[in-house]
Amino acid sequence: MNEKRARPGRAKAANGARPTWPDEIFEVLKGADIRQVGYVPDAGHARLIERCHADNAMRAVALTTEEEGIALAAGAWLGHERSALLMQSSGVGNCINMLSLTSNCRFPLLMLVTMRGEWGEFNPWQVPMGSIVEPVLTQAGMRVYRVERPEEAAETVQAATELVFNGDLAVAVLLSQRMIGRKVWTK
Amino acid sequence: MTRAQKSTGGLDRRAVIKTLLADRPDDMFVVPGLGSTTYDLASLGDDDRNFYLWGAMGGAAMIGLGLALARPKLRVVVITGDGEMLMGIGSLATIGRRAAVADFGWLRLSGPVAWWLWGAVHIAFLAGMRNRIAVALDWFWAYLTFRRSTRLITGEERN
Numbered sequence: 001m002n003e004k005r006a007r008p009g010r011a012k013a014a015n016g017a018r019p020t021w022p023d024e025i026f027e028v029l030k031g032a033d034i035r036q037v038g039y040v041p042d043a044g045h046a047r048l049i050e051r052c053h054a055d056n057a058m059r060a061v062a063l064t065t066e067e068e069g070i071a072l073a074a075g076a077w078l079g080h081e082r083s084a085l086l087m088q089s090s091g092v093g094n095c096i097n098m099l100s101l102t103s104n105c106r107f108p109l110l111m112l113v114t115m116r117g118e119w120g121e122f123n124p125w126q127v128p129m130g131s132i133v134e135p136v137l138t139q140a141g142m143r144v145y146r147v148e149r150p151e152e153a154a155e156t157v158q159a160a161t162e163l164v165f166n167g168d169l170a171v172a173v174l175l176s177q178r179m180i181g182r183k184v185w186t187k
Numbered sequence: 188m189t190r191a192q193k194s195t196g197g198l199d200r201r202a203v204i205k206t207l208l209a210d211r212p213d214d215m216f217v218v219p220g221l222g223s224t225t226y227d228l229a230s231l232g233d234d235d236r237n238f239y240l241w242g243a244m245g246g247a248a249m250i251g252l253g254l255a256l257a258r259p260k261l262r263v264v265v266i267t268g269d270g271e272m273l274m275g276i277g278s279l280a281t282i283g284r285r286a287a288v289a290d291f292g293w294l295r296l297s298g299p300v301a302w303w304l305w306g307a308v309h310i311a312f313l314a315g316m317r318n319r320i321a322v323a324l325d326w327f328w329a330y331l332t333f334r335r336s337t338r339l340i341t342g343e344e345r346n
Binding site: 035036059061062063064065067068069070071072073074075076077078079080081083097098100101104 | 218238240242243244245246247248249250251252253254255256257258261275277278280281284
């Protein structure tokens with residue numbers, strides 16, 4: 001287990017309320033008839049994962065490594081189901097070879113990535129991967145959108161979803177660390 | 188002995204796959220792993236229900252899972268080699284969630300029933316009644332509260 005799966009805590013939004021963007025993203029996924037959601041446990045995605053697990057029409061699948069999710073999404077599409085894949089930026093590198101499946105067969109792929117290694121990062125080991133997510137995914141044939149503000153999250157995921165499933169494309173939405181909130185280490 | 192037999196310790200893969208799929212039902216979809224098993228499958232003749240892989244090493248089992256979850260009524264078979272499987276060995280743990288097989292000879296259980304049974308067997312073999320009760324309660328609580336990844340600390344929000 002590496003550090004990203006260790007025990008983190010998250011700063012609450014400035015006004016102390018729980019942010020609503022994860023629920024808004026969930027509604028977009030729901031509205032787009034996403035049926036399978038592969039994920040690697042991650043604090044930034046915790047609320048969204050919880051919502052997906054609680055929904056009877058969705059199947060949330062805990063993965064042991066992110067690249068499994070690329071193959072899961074391909075299988076889901078072969079079975080006429082839409083899926084989404086949730087991960088942290090540190091898992092992006094694990095996916096690169098498996099993305100050849102996506103591009104060779106032109107499978108649609110919707111990836112939501114919570115970013116580390118940028119705004120207020122306290123762990124230097126997160127920086128190398130975090131800082132190359134965008135170019136690496138672009139090189140691997142994906143379109144990359146970035147969300148900086150909570151109010152942009154749902155509409156960006158919505159736009160990505162349409163591009164993915166109407167355009168048969170692979171799109172990653174990067175959720176910036178600034179928006180997610182600085183990670184607070186709790187021991 | 189043919190070359191294929193030598194390299195697989197006596198099994199002729201082509202003969203094995205032919206036997207495995209001899210009476211292939213209409214609802215059986217097959218995902219082979221990259222390389223040899225893809226060639227083996229294709230050697231039986233092309234079929235729309237095959238999804239050949241020539242790359243994506245380590246992905247065969249997960250493609251099978253995605254398809255099986257999307258189409259539970261289909262029979263999905265993944266046939267792959269040891270190298271391909273090792274590269275995605277964690278996917279067996281992913282697939283194995285809430286699914287298991289318990290074969291007594293006279294009774295064969297599969298799916299969630301077998302999964303529960305194996306859980307019970309694990310608990311029965313723990314030393315001490317206190318441990319058995321503690322683990323059983325712990326698991327039950329984890330199950331009820333959707334903390335399905337109980338062995339992974341995923342970092343819920345803390346005050």
